[in-house]
Amino acid sequence: MDVPGPERRLAAVLAADMVGFSRLMEVDETGTLARFKTHRIELIDPAIAKNRGRIIKTAGDGLLVEFHSVAEAVLCAAEIQRRMARRNTDVSPARWIQFRIGINLGDVIVEENDIFGDGVNVAARLEMLAEPGGICVSGAVRDQVGQRLEDVEFEDLGEQNVKNIARPIRVFRVRLEQDPKTAAAEEAKNAAVPTTVSKKPSIAVLPLVNMSGDPEQEFFADGLTEDIIAELSRFHDLLVISRNSTFAYKGRAVKVHEIAHEFGVDYLLEGSVRKVRDRIRVTVQLIDAETDRHIWAERYDRQLEDIFAIQDEITRAIVATLPGRVEAATHDRAKRKPTENMAAYECVLTAKVLHHRSTREDNAEAQRLLNRALALDPNYAHAHAWKACVLGQTWVHDWCADRDATLQHVAAELETTLGLDDNDSDVHRILAALNLTRDDHDKAAYHQERALALNPNSDLVVVQQGELLTWLGRPEEGIDWIKKAMRLNPYHPERFWSHLGRACYCAEKYAEAAGAFSRITRPDYTHHAFLAATFAQMGNTVAAAAHAAEVLKREPKFSVALSLATQHYKREVDRQRHEAGLLKAGLPA
Known part of the structure; x- marks a missing residue:
């Protein structure tokens, strides 16, 4: 056979x-x-x-x-x-x-x-x-x-x-x-579509190099760099690349032309910090990116308590050398109230660096340092502001035992800061976000406007302006602000793509919304829900169904009603558009 x-x-x-x-x-x-x-x-x-x-x-x-x-x-x-x-x-x-x-x-x-x-x-x-x-x-x-x-x-x-x-x-x-x-x-x-080119002089501040030979002083060098960036960002007529972007080059040998091309800037600031006991030496030099020529350099060798004077001198010197001889518009700058306690100042610098790492452990250490700073100087306004910011991070990531109590603590810290110094942009930025979670759009808009006036080059403030405009029913304007934030910070957090995707969805630019959400490398169920709604609105039933399945796989208790309860649309038409997309994708009501 x-x-x-x-x-x-x-x-x-x-x-x-x-x-x-x-x-x-x-x-x-x-x-x-x-x-x-x-x-x-x-x-x-x-x-x-x-x-x-x-x-x-x-x-x-x-x-x-x-x-x-x-x-x-x-x-x-x-x-x-x-x-x-x-x-x-x-x-x-x-x-x-x-x-x-x-x-x-x-x-x-x-x-x-x-x-x-x-x-x-x-x-x-x-x-x-x-x-x-x-x-x-x-x-x-x-x-x-x-x-x-x-x-x-x-x-x-x-x-x-x-x-x-x-x-x-x-x-x-x-x-x-x-x-x-x-x-x-x-x-x-x-x-x-006309190409828009910024006419403002632009600069990237590279991380100052720690020359102390002590790894513990990395926090100090990084914090000082961040403070210089923050001071420069106060000027309306200067475009400053954010710290998140420039810190990507920390510890790396760099070529001026490559960095300038990467960020699209006219000037670079680089330098070093050496801190020995109670003295500090800061060396900085300003470089014309096009010619690779040093156009200004300075060395500051001072007692540590002169750190704020050093920052102001560096800022003024840089602004004075930029094209158009930009005036150091001191009348437009908010009055700072620096602490007299240097140990408290160092605690805040270190806490900021830890906060940017966005891990639960680093967040806890940042809280400890901020508590120490406030014990040393209870009237240190910026420490109260950053305490609110770090606590807000625990609320966003659900790293806190009691979410309601944490939100109340954030509000209390912000109120304390306002009483001490009403000119801190971070305070108004966080207050805008806090009031948005309460659906108080008018208060959110007030504090957002104050934050933007105080620090117009902060990518966090600028992207939040775009986010708020979207919630208010002005997504076309929101898109422009979010893209401006991405320009300020080419290494922006991935959540910027989420903000852009939402704005494009509200503007009924569904293909652009899908493109923005697809740039997120670690999408959670909320991102898949937006993608499901977006593709449903585009008529792509295959992609909509696939993302809807991912939503229910990651969050079996998902419902359209619960999802919409977390949104902060001021206009009912925007809420209805979001609801229609989710239901059209087949997600449970």
Whole structure:
């Protein structure tokens, strides 16, 4: 009796692999996996389904897909690569996610839900020959497709010898010309939107180098850098890059032209700090980024209690050298009330650095230091303001035992600060956020306006202006302010993308909203809920359903009513738009 052999069939096989997966995982494991999963949910899997492909198996960063039609396999690959290229447009090249794709038409062995054999092996070898973002196909695929596909051309790479395949393989590279309709639309769009270039002189302050030989003094050097940035940010006629951005270069050898190009600034300030017992030496130099020329330098060797005078002198000297001889407009600057207690000042500097790390442990240590600063100087207004900010961080991340009591404590600290110094921008920024959580839009707007007047170049104040305008029903203006904050801080926190996504959604710019939310590398269920609503409004039911499923997977108790209760829309029409999108995506009422 003859035993039947294994089932065989002719199939179009697509093999795809992510470029540089190991490197990206080493740098940011969680973020890389999150972005890869997002691309699968929104782009890759829907493209495969649309072209009637069947995913055979996945292997971490790789995919093996079977198609009944060679043409559909090529169309699917072209769509994935074109759309991935667009997704990488606004991403740093170091964080690009790219794929290599190989397609073969050949005989495969079928075993349950898997396929094996020469047809699969050749597809895998073709994938290895493809460039990042490219597609290579076998001669059999090229012959079958012929001239049937518009906007897809083939370039003959000749016969290639590949690993573990005895015979040479005729290889063609797919040339992905941009869809002419898309290109024309994008060209028209770009032509219609004027490019806005800031006329203000701009500067980036690089972290001052700690020359004390004592690692403990890193806090002091970092805190002094941050205070100089804050002082410069008070000037309306000067664009100052935020500390989050410049601190990305801490401890790194830098080239002036590269840094200036990265931030788009005219000037750089660099220097060092040496602190020995009760004396401090600060050396700074201002560099013209275009000419790489030192246009001003100074050294301050003082007793520690002169630190505030040093900051003011540095600030005035920098402003005096900038184009247009910007006046040091002291009448527009808020009066500061520095503490007389240097130990308290150092505690606040250290607490700020810890706060920016955004971990529960560092937050607890920051609270301890701020408590010490206030014990040393109970009337130190800025310490009270930062105590409120650090406590607010515990409320936002739910690191506190009693949320209501914590919010009351934040309010009490802010009221104390206002009584001591009404000219602290951080106080008004936090009060605006606090009143927004209470849906008191008028008070929120008042304190936000005060914060913006006191510190117009703070990325945190500027982005909050955009966020507040969105809640007030003016999302178009909100978008402009949020984008300005991103300009001030190119290394802005990812929550800025969330603010932009919400503003675009309220402005009914759904494609831009989806793009903004998709930039978040570690999306939580609230981000997936917005993406579900956004895609539902766009009519993309596949993507909407996928994100809705992610919401319920991460938060099984999610309901539209509970979600809307956490929103702060002033206009009912904005709330209804949000509700409609969530319900249209299939999320439970």
